[in-house]
Amino acid sequence: MLLNYLKIAQRNLLRNKLTAGINILGLGIGIAACLVIWQYVQWERSYDAFFPDAQRIYRLNTHWGDGKLEERFATTPPPLAEAIRNNIPEVEAVSRLYYWSDFTMRPDHDFDKIFRETKVYAADADFFKVLKFKFLAGDPATALQNPTSVVMPRKVAIRYFGKKAVENNHILGRYLKGGKDGGTPWKITGLIEDLPANTHLQFDFLVSSNSYPEDLHRNQIWTWPVMHTYMLLKKDIATAAAQRKLNQLAQTYALPSLQKNNEATKSASLFLRFPLQGLRDIHLKSDLLQEMAPNGNATYVNTLSTISLFILLLACINYINLFTAQATLRAKEVGVKKAVGARGKQLVTQFLTESLVLCSMATLLGFVFMQGFYQGAASLFGKGMLQQLWSAPQMLLIGLGIVAGIGLLAGIYPALYMPRFQPLQVLKDSLPNGLQGGNIRNALVVFQFVISIGLIATTLIVNQQVSYFKNRQLGFDKENVLVIQNDREIEEAREAFKAALRQNSAIVQASFSTGVPGLQTYQTRDFSTEGNSDKGKGINWYQIDDAYLPTMGMELVAGRNFSKTIASDTFGLVLNESAVRALGLQDPIGKYLIKNAGANDEQKLQVIGVIKDFNFESLHHTIKPLALQLLSDFVFKDYVAIRISGGDLEKSVAFVEQQWKAFEPNVPITYNFLDQKLDQHFQAETQLSRVLNLFTGLALFIACLGLYGLVLFIIERRRKEIGIRKIIGASALDILFLLNKNFLGLTLLAFVIASPIAWYAMIRWLENFAYRIQLHWWVFALAGLAALGIALLTVSFQALRAAFNNPVKSLRNE
Structure with missing residues (x-):
């Protein structure tokens, strides 16, 4: 009996090649896209899971603020680890990691x-x-x-x-x-x-x-978050219990240090905490200062999961719509079979078998497409080739699950509904409205276009935000700036090295500094005005030479730049506009500030210049106060920034490498371009944009396939009606409007539903950025028009063919 059902399924597939092909292609693409995204999502969620006892390992972060300013670090102060060993017996082990x-x-x-x-x-x-x-x-x-x-x-x-x-x-x-x-x-x-x-x-x-050098190893500064600290909790210890003891350590040791020389000493809003973060949460749920590298984003991973389900759902809707629609054309076949004694169970089995066969073919095609998707995974996900996370047995089980789930879902409706009506109804061509009226199919079409319009609007807005990131004026010129990681190799010969570089006309400027925008290399120093050392402000700080501002293209709004010919500039200071506001300075030029009042490295510095605010962190964050001091001997790493004019960059880089080798023959050069480094800060958004572009296109293609197949079905059902209308004088435009008007209404309804949902989702997404685009109504209108245009083109293509057909052919069998 099963073999007979398979033969019937084969005959029906061959008889309806176009519809079957649309079904198989659409579902195959949907399955492939969904599986590729699922593998990527599984990969992102697998970070650090391979560690034994990963569920008991935590990283300690630092979160402090004074009610006006808040900072969140992925690092902690050096003495915290020893304090944990001595005060929290629930901790099995604790260790620090430090980028030296x-x-x-x-x-x-x-x-x-x-x-x-x-x-x-x-x-x-x-x-x-x-x-x-x-x-x-x-x-x-x-x-x-x-x-x-x-x-x-x-x-x-x-x-x-x-x-x-x-x-x-x-x-x-x-x-x-x-x-x-x-x-x-x-x-x-x-x-x-x-x-x-x-x-x-x-x-x-x-x-x-x-x-470590002794002065660093013994450093007991509780307000210097510089070390990544990890701890392993003992078994069966609640995280909340350990967190309470960490909070007590912060209150006992760290907060008093923060209160010292801070204007908020007596303010109840001043706080400092060491929140625990699970090891497996770091990659997707952490975007803090001093991260080891840019992490992933849980929101984006969840978004991709949703997109994958939507794409599969679109493909399934198409499949169900077309399969059930095609099944109604076989109503007379069902009626005849019932008239000659076929039982309902046999009819149910026949329809389910055909659905499972069709779905099996689509799933096999999906696995073939999936291998093709892997070839483009490097540019799409930025991860190189996606690893085959699933074994062959897993893939077999997944394939069987898809076949069973979608095949049964698509086949169950016609299988259960069609055997219910009487043969006489069928032979008189008076099918019940539940099967012939198409209300369910219309609802599914609306749902398809809600998803499509939402994806189009989302893609447009994400692309706008990424473009805004790339093109926003940052307050400096990031283009054609080569940054060398110097680490004090060229120290005494700084001026000689810059002079050697400037021998090449393509080298515009070169400078040394201990900080470069986007590298998160900044330290914090306490600054206060004269006579107000108890009202200090923690301000980002690094050192620069006299060529730094012109090299980076930064703009002075008051005062002057450092000069190597003015000895007093050793005790000079350049502030950004945010620092001037934070310190409450009126006419700041010439004012004196105290750096680290009461500490061993206390200095009295004079403000000689104010620069326009620039984004020295990611655009996810607002611009913070910044103080720049003239470069002197520095213990840690410094950088050489080299501005290159346009033209042959490769030739200019080769010249820089040659000069470096002349000065440091035993130290290989390490460099990158500043704009590429800055782009890493919105790598997750760029990746999301690429994924949305591709899979929105796939979703539209799948929706159009389904719509095209549905139009074929409608034209087939109304073939005689169209022929009669043409005979009594209907024009091709009349036929075109007749077939389009229903889909036009469905698309407009989908637009009304999709727009507020997409608007709300995008408002919430844009809240993640300190600097963001404004939402405009025309984006959603454009998404709706795009969906409408695609729907009309899809319907009209086939409708015009029907409109120009000879009506005699449609009525010949009457």
């Missing part, structure tokens, strides 16, 4: 093989008690105990010593020669498996924190 600096390294066997390492973190000895990486060699308990100890991933070891040495376990105990002269020996005490891509922890070296 760049390193120049050589393997012990080849002095001329030089590497510049920019992903080096210093970690406490207990680091591997909290975050248990897989060790290939060495003891995780002792690997970071001694100074100048190094733990590296497998791929880094291969880079230095070769694959054969790694395979033969000839890495442990060997040395790296650090520094430009190779004079500092670093002993390899651990080799770990390569870090998976789905972790927020990405490093090439871990060095022992006991290698």
Whole structure:
């Protein structure tokens, strides 16, 4: 019997090739798009899940504010870890991770093989008690105990010593020669498996924190959030209990330090907390200052999940609509079968079998399309080729689930409804309204276009916001600025290096500084006016030379720039407009400010200039106060910013590399372009825009396929009516309007439903940005017109063919 049903299904597919092809193609595309997005979403949600006891591991953040200004850091002050060890017994282990600096390294066997390492973190000895990486060699308990100890991933070891040495376990105990002269020996005490891509922890070296300079290692400043701190809670310990004790530590140690020299000393609004964040939440739910790298975004991942479901739903609606519509054309077949004795159960099985066969073909095609989608995953998701997260058995189960779910859903309506009516009804061509009237199909078409219009409007607004990010005037010129990570290699020879660069006419300016917009390298210093040291303000601060402002294209609104010929500028200060407002300065030029009043590094500085506000952080955040001081000897990393004129950038970069090598032959150059670095801050939005562009197009294509198939069905049902209308004088335009008017009304109804939903969703999304576009009514009108135009074109194409057909052919069988 089953074989007979399959034969009938085959005959019906061959008899209705176009409708079947539309069904299979639309559903196949929907399945492929949905599965690709689901894999990406699963990947994003898998971050850091591979760590043992990941559910008990937390990162500590810092959140402080005074009622007017709030700051949220992914880092904490240095003394917090020791305070946790001594005061919170519920914590099994705690460790700090600190970005120290760049390193120049050589393997012990080849002095001329030089590497510049920019992903080096210093970690406490207990680091591997909290975050248990897989060790290939060495003891995780002792690997970071001694100074100048190094733990590296497998791929880094291969880079230095070769694959054969790694395979033969000839890495442990060997040395790296650090520094430009190779004079500092670093002993390899651990080799770990390569870090998976789905972790927020990405490093090439871990060095022992006991290698810190003494002044940093013993630093007890509670208001200096500089270290990433992780802790492992003991089993069966509630997070809330640990958080309460952390809050007590903040009240006992950190808040008094914050209150010192702060105008809000007596203000109840002043607060400082160390909130816990689950390890697995960091990638998608953390966008704080001092993140290790830009993270993902849970909202966008959830949006993609929703889009994938919408696309699959559109495909399913098309499938159900066309299958049920096609089934009504076979009503006489059902009537005849019932008249000759066919039972309802047999008819139900027949329709379900045909639906499952059709859905099986669509699912197989979807898997083929999915492989094609993988080829474009690198540009779409920015992750390279999507990994095959699902095994073959999983894919088989997913395929069977899709076939069963969609196939049964599509086939159940005609299978259960059609066998109910009497053969006489069918043979008289008087089908019940529930099947013939099309109310359910109309509702599904409206739902399709609600989704389509919503996606079009959403895509337009996201594209506008991304374009706004890319083209917004930031207060400086980000184009053609090359930024070298210097780390004090070129220190005494700064002026000579800049002079050498300016020999090339393509080099407009070059400057040294300890901060560059977008790099989050800023520190905070306390500033107060003379006589008001108890009313200080924590203000972002970094050092620049006299060429920095012209190199970055920043605008002075008052006073002057630093000058290397004016000795007193060593004690000068340039503020941005926000800092002037924050400090309440009237006519700031010439005013004196006290930096870090009462501290060892207290300085009296004179304001010599005010620059126009510029965005030195992501556009997700408002512009904060900033103080710039003349560059002097600096302990940590600095940067060389080089402005290049247009033209041959590759030639200019090659010249810069040549000059660097002349000054630092033993230190490889590390650089990037400023505009590319800044673009990383809205990488998630750019990615969302790309995904929306592609999958909105797919959604419209699927909707048009379904609409086209539905028009074919309607024309087939009204073929005789159209022929009669033409015989009595109806024109082609009359026929076109007749077939279009219903879809026109459905599209307008969808627009009315979709617009307020999309408006509300986009308002909520735009709240994530400090600087954002304004929503305009025309965006939603354009989305509606686009959907209407697509619907009319789809319907009209087939309607015109019907309008120009010879009416005699339509009535020939009467």
